[in-house]
Amino acid sequence: MFPWLARSFKQLSDRIAANKLHHALLIQGPSGLGKASFSLQLAQLLLCSARQDGNACGRCQSCLLNAASNHPDLHMVESDKQIGVDQIRDAIKKLVSSAHLSGAKVLIIYSAHTMTESSANALLKTLEEPTANTFLLLTTDKPERILPTIRSRCEKLALPLPDLNTTMAWVKTQINADVDINLAKLFSARPLALVAELQEEQHFSYDTFSNGLDALLQGRLSSTQLAMDWQDSADKVVKWTQYWARLQCAELVSESIWELNIQATKVTQQLRNPGVNKTLVLTQLLDKLALTKAT
Ligand SMILES: [Zn+2]
Numbered sequence: 106m107f108p109w110l111a112r113s114f115k116q117l118s119d120r121i122a123a124n125k126l127h128h129a130l131l132i133q134g135p136s137g138l139g140k141a142s143f144s145l146q147l148a149q150l151l152l153c154s155a156r157q158d159g160n161a162c163g164r165c166q167s168c169l170l171n172a173a174s175n176h177p178d179l180h181m182v183e184s185d186k187q188i189g190v191d192q193i194r195d196a197i198k199k200l201v202s203s204a205h206l207s208g209a210k211v212l213i214i215y216s217a218h219t220m221t222e223s224s225a226n227a228l229l230k231t232l233e234e235p236t237a238n239t240f241l242l243l244t245t246d247k248p249e250r251i252l253p254t255i256r257s258r259c260e261k262l263a264l265p266l267p268d269l270n271t272t273m274a275w276v277k278t279q280i281n282a283d284v285d286i287n288l289a290k291l292f293s294a295r296p297l298a299l300v301a302e303l304q305e306e307q308h309f310s311y312d313t314f315s316n317g318l319d320a321l322l323q324g325r326l327s328s329t330q331l332a333m334d335w336q337d338s339a340d341k342v343v344k345w346t347q348y349w350a351r352l353q354c355a356e357l358v359s360e361s362i363w364e365l366n367i368q369a370t371k372v373t374q375q376l377r378n379p380g381v382n383k384t385l386v387l388t389q390l391l392d393k394l395a396l397t398k399a400t
Contacts, residue, residue, distance in 0.1 A: 106146060107139045107296070108275060109267035114143065117262075118150055118159035126151075129232050129241040131217070131259035133248045137298025138264055140244040141215060148179055148211040151240055167206055177205035183215035190223040197231050200239060210239045217243035218250035225252045232258040266294035276300055285311055291348050309338035314345040321391060322398050332387035339383045343372050346394060353397065361397040368393045 106114045120126045130147075134140050146161075149171045153161035161168050170176040182188055182196050196212050204210050214220070220228070232241065232255065243259060245251060267275070273289045279300045288311045292299035303310070317335070320326040335342045347369050350362050368390055375386045 107142070107267075109271050109296075110139055110143050110264060113262070113264055114146065115159055117147060118156075121151060122156070122159065126240070127260035128235045128239060129259040130243065131248065131251070131256060131261045132242060132244045132264065133261060134246065134264035134266070135295050136246045137292070137295030137301070138246075138266065139297055140246070140264065143264065144213050144215075144242045144244050147242060148213055148240075151209045151211050152176060152179060152206075154206075154208055167208060170206075178208065178210045180210075180212045181215065182212070184219055186219065188214065188216075188220040188224050190221060190227050193220065193224040193227045197227065200231065201236055204238070208238070210236070211242065212240070213242045213244070215244050216246070217255070218245045218247040220251075220255075222252065225255050229254060229258070267296060269293050272296045272299065276303070280304065285315075287311070287315070287352055288348075291351065309335070309341045311345055311348070314342065314349070318349070318394070321395055328388045328391035328395060329384065331391055332384045335387060336383040339376050339387055340373075342387055343369050343376065343390065346390060349394070350397075359397065361393075365390075365393045365397055 117126065132140050132144055149161045149168065150156060150159075152167040152171065154165045154167050155162040161171070163172070167176060167178075171179065180196050180199050182192050184192065193214075196214075200210055200212050214228075228241075231239075235241070241259075243251075243255075248256065248261070269286075269289060272293050273284050273286070275296050276284045276289065276299050280303050284299070284303070288302075289299065292302065317326065317331050321328060321331055347366065350365050350369070353362055372386050372390050375381050376383065
């Protein structure tokens with residue numbers, strides 16, 4: 106379990122041991138915090154037939170099936186866009202049939218806020234009258250988008266956020282390298298997102314961006330030169346610019362930062378046009394950025 110979620114996990118496992126876990130949990134926290142992994146481990150614990158010290162044993166039939174991602178009593182619903190009513194109906198049908206392994210049954214609904222209104226309504230009855238030993242784990246980073254009727258029938262569990270040191274220490278173990286503290290600040294409550302970012306974007310890191318900016322602000326490089334060097338990572342430049350602006354805002358919110366953000370949004374749209382002159386739009390963006398430091 107992730108170090109920042111270990112305590113929450115222990116509290117739930119104590120309640121499972123005491124048979125006092127609510128049948129429906131709404132697990133909340135920002136994306137990149139570890140909600141999916143947390144829910145899956147919780148499901149595996151619920152399904153384990155020989156729990157040991159608050160953890161799944163790893164050896165019983167349930168645990169072996171889970172290790173093979175093939176447990177017949179663990180059901181999951183997720184969708185890139187919207188969770189449709191058919192997905193929910195299918196899942197409920199599986200859930201109400203008797204357990205294959207005569208233990209618990211678990212349904213995880215990832216990003217539950219993407220359920221349509223009909224999906225949510227289809228789920229209501231199951232939430233109100235769950236079959237015995239059945240658990241529903243809903244995860245979300247946007248709880249306010251979930252229908253009140255669903256929310257009110259779940260126990261809400263807001264997962265704790267890691268502090269900066271915890272994030273940096275953990276990310277370091279994942280990427281085997283030190284993490285830039287400013288970058289970590291931007292992602293502080295989302296360590297998994299930070300790791301994904303670092304792994305995905307090694308060719309154009311925040312360091313590269315930040316070093317280039319120093320050169321620009323000190324007059325060693327022109328905005329056009331940087332824009333030419335960076336045009337292949339144009340989307341990333343915009344993203345880092347927005348992050349950089351957010352970092353500056355921690356100290357001082359100025360009109361020029363505000364304008365920089367507007368320009369960044371505009372450039373994001375311009376870059377969607379395949380015929381766009383990337384060097385030109387990046388130059389304009391970098392000029393705006395340089396202005397924030399000049400004032
Ligand atoms: Zn087990």
